[in-house]
Amino acid sequence: MSVSTAAADQSVCTPLPVLGRDVTVPLVTGGEVAYAALDYAASAPALQRVWDDVAAYAPYYGSVHRGAGYLSQLSTDLFENARRTVAEFLDCRPDDQVVFTRSTTDSLNLLAHAVPADCQVFVFETEHHASLLPWQDARVTYLDAPRTPQQAVETLERALADRDPYGPALVCVTGASNVTGELWPVRELAAAAHAHGARIVLDAAQLAPHHPVSVTDLDVDWVAFSGHKLYAPFGSGVLAGRADWLRAAEPYLAGGGASRKVTRREDGGVAVEWHDTAARHEAGSPNVIGAYAIAAACKALTEAGWDTLVAREQHLVRTVRAGLAEVPEVRILSLFGDDAPRVGVLSFVVEGWNSSHFAAALSAEYGIGVRDGLFCAHPLVRTLLGSDPQTQGECGAPEAAPGEKSLNAIRVSFGAGTPDEHVERFVDAVRELVADGAKWRYRTEDGRCVPAA
Numbered sequence: 001m002s003v004s005t006a007a008a009d010q011s012v013c014t015p016l017p018v019l020g021r022d023v024t025v026p027l028v029t030g031g032e033v034a035y036a037a038l039d040y041a042a043s044a045p046a047l048q049r050v051w052d053d054v055a056a057y058a059p060y061y062g063s064v065h066r067g068a069g070y071l072s073q074l075s076t077d078l079f080e081n082a083r084r085t086v087a088e089f090l091d092c093r094p095d096d097q098v099v100f101t102r103s104t105t106d107s108l109n110l111l112a113h114a115v116p117a118d119c120q121v122f123v124f125e126t127e128h129h130a131s132l133l134p135w136q137d138a139r140v141t142y143l144d145a146p147r148t149p150q151q152a153v154e155t156l157e158r159a160l161a162d163r164d165p166y167g168p169a170l171v172c173v174t175g176a177s178n179v180t181g182e183l184w185p186v187r188e189l190a191a192a193a194h195a196h197g198a199r200i201v202l203d204a205a206q207l208a209p210h211h212p213v214s215v216t217d218l219d220v221d222w223v224a225f226s227g228h229k230l231y232a233p234f235g236s237g238v239l240a241g242r243a244d245w246l247r248a249a250e251p252y253l254a255g256g257g258a259s260r261k262v263t264r265r266e267d268g269g270v271a272v273e274w275h276d277t278a279a280r281h282e283a284g285s286p287n288v289i290g291a292y293a294i295a296a297a298c299k300a301l302t303e304a305g306w307d308t309l310v311a312r313e314q315h316l317v318r319t320v321r322a323g324l325a326e327v328p329e330v331r332i333l334s335l336f337g338d339d340a341p342r343v344g345v346l347s348f349v350v351e352g353w354n355s356s357h358f359a360a361a362l363s364a365e366y367g368i369g370v371r372d373g374l375f376c377a378h379p380l381v382r383t384l385l386g387s388d389p390q391t392q393g394e395c396g397a398p399e400a401a402p403g404e405k406s407l408n409a410i411r412v413s414f415g416a417g418t419p420d421e422h423v424e425r426f427v428d429a430v431r432e433l434v435a436d437g438a439k440w441r442y443r444t445e446d447g448r449c450v451p452a453a
Contacts, residue, residue, distance in 0.1 A: 014312070016304060017048035018231065018417030025367045028440045028451045033367035036422035040229070041178050041345045041413035042371055044209060046293075047231040053296040054233070054289055064288050065257065065279075079288050082295035083278065089298035090223055090240050091214035098240045099278045100291045104205040105130040107224035107239035108172070110281055111201055112138065114249035119168040122159055122198070124152070125379040126179075126335065131172050131203040131224075132379070138170075145383045148336055149185040153192055160196035169198035175207030179377050179384070179411065181317075181345030182336050183207075190219045201241070205229050209415055210313060210343035212306045215241065227290060231416065232297040236290025247276045255283035301416070309416050313344045316414055316423050320346060323427030329353075329434050333384040333409060345413040347375070349385070350434060355408040356449040361438040364451045366429040368422075371411040381409055 015021075024032040037045055057078065062071030064079050083098045092098065101107045112134035115121070121135040124143045132142075141159055146152035156171065163169060171193040176183050186202055193200040201222040204213050208225040215223055222241030228234045251258040251274055258280050261273040274280050301309065321338075324330045329351040334340060350358050359372035374381045385407065412426060441452040 015419050016231075016300070016309075016416040018045040019048060019051055020045050021417065021419075027367060028364040036366075036368040036425055038412045038414055038418070038422060038426055039369050039371045040209070040415045040418070041181075041206060041375075041411060043228045043234070044231050044415055045417055046233050047297060047300050047417065049300045050232050050293050050296040054293050057289070057292060061289070064286055075288050079286060079291055082291040085295035085298050086238055086240065089213075089302060090238075091216045092240055093216055095243060096215065096241050097243045097246055097278045098238060099246070099281050100286060100294075101224075101237040101239055102235060102287075103130075103228070103237040104128075104203060104224045104226040105134075105237075107237050108201070108203065109134045110239055110252045111222060111224070111245075112136075113252050114245045114281075115170055116168045116245070116248075119170055120163055121170045121172060122156065122163075123172045124155075124174075125383070126177065127172065127174055127377065127380075128178050128203065128205070129376045129378070130205070131174065131201075132377075135172070145335060145380060149188070149340075153185055153188045156189055157192045157196070160192065160198055163196075163198075165197060169193075169196070171198055171200040172203065173200065174203045174205075175213065176210065176343045176345070177335070177377075177380070178206045178345065179347050179375050179380050179409075180334050180336075180340075181206070181342035181347075181413070182334065182340045183211075183342060186218050186220065194219065199242070206343060206345060209301075211310060227294040227297065230294065230297045231300070232293035233290070236287055236294050238294065243276075246278075246281060249281075250274075251283055252281040253283040257286070258283035304416070313415060316418060316420070317342065317344055317346075319420070319423050320412060320414075320427060323424075324348060324430065327431055327434050330430065333381075335380075335384070344415050344418070345411065347381075347384075347409045347411040349409050350430075353434075354449065355410045357438070357442055358433065359410050360442055360449040360451065361433055361440070362426070362429055364442075365433075365439055366425065368426050368429055370426075371413070373408050375409075375411055382407070385409065 023035045025035045026032050060071055060074055062075040064076050087098050101110060108131050115138055120139045122141045123132060126145045143155050143159055146155050173189050174184055175186055190200045199221040202220040204223050204225040207213055209230045224239050227236035258274055259272050260275050263271050265271050330348050333347045355372045359370050362368040362370055442449050443452045
């Protein structure tokens with residue numbers, strides 16, 4: 001290998017500093033090991049840069065939009081600048097609104113609250129529950145799981161062609177699956193939606209941490225994502241996009257901040273004039289630190305360079321896929337096929353193993369944290385596993401004991417902060433567990449597989 005090639009490979013494989021990178025955990029077999037956090041799809045560790053930025057601001061913490069003092073004005077400016085930073089990160093259109101929420105789930109429930117009363121919503125059964133379930137008050141059409149990106153577009157086009165063409169319609173689709181990591185044809189789905197007079201919201205919870213997301217280029221009407229998957233602490237999220245439905249809807253929460261003017265009526269009641277800005281749906285004292293943390297993460301990822309981040313992550317994806325391919329007992333779950341582009345999220349099952357048992361052994365014997373279960377995407381995982389749609393199963397924990405068949409899969413996920421050593425240790429651990437079995441005994445406790453005492 002030439003010096004220049006080696007240097008390029010080294011730059012691709014350099015992880016961004018994250019909190020917890022030096023944490024050690026005990027092993028049931030004795031000793032300790034550096035924890036390999038491979039559950040980024042659930043919550044990514046906070047970037048050190050984000051944590052440092054938040055810590056630097058903390059002494060200046062103050063009320064927002066309500067104070068004349070220096071710290072209040074500083075915090076207000078920081079909060080509104082964070083909104084502008086997020087709009088730039090998402091390449092929003094000039095008239096788009098950026099609303100700060102608690103999470104992707106909160107964002108999509110906010111949008112569901114804002115859709116017109118006669119709106120028809122189209123959503124694939126492959127969605128995370130955050131984007132599958134909020135539309136209960138609308139007319140919902142659930143679409144079967146497609147097996148190719150083109151089939152996804154065709155399925156949506158047929159469904160939209162059969163709808164009432166005179167009422168409002170909304171399509172909700174993920175950018176990257178939280179189960180398979182596969183990228184969805186968002187731009188093509190947006191074009192299909194708009195061609196049939198519908199709008200589209202993008203669930204970017206798994207896309208935004210791994211790829212640049214441009215509202216303008218993808219031509220989506222709204223985008224939602226969570227801070228805790230974007231290397232920021234818990235408790236913050238974003239809904240960004242078109243303002244008209246948001247302005248027309250009653251505030252998501254009623255209270256201070258959402259109201260522009262409140263007066264007493266002659267009949268003794270109160271009359272309220274609501275804001276028509278993003279503040280309309282941000283009642284109460286906002287999560288300033290959460291908004292600032294999201295903005296800090298947006299800046300950190302942008303400055304790190306998406307080309308480098310994506311190349312590095314794809315290097316890790318290839319490492320994991322190549323390693324698992326060498327174990328015949330492992331089956332990687334996929335909708336679109338082995339060659340489908342994906343982010344750093346892969347789910348799999350292991351022949352002869354209860355998925356919870358396998359995940360517990362990875363943690364207890366190797367210090368590797370993965371996820372097992374249905375990943376809050378029950379219909380999709382059941383489809384991928386070929387199980388009866390009525391079969392009982394929990395979002396996280398199976399009822400089967402170690403060694404028994406379970407309705408669950410194992411998910412490994414990683415990103416900008418993952419060292420090569422962590423994914424290499426994971427692949428080696430999978431090989432060893434399949435070849436030699438677990439070194440420890442396990443039992444089921446409260447629905448979870450845990451090491452036996």
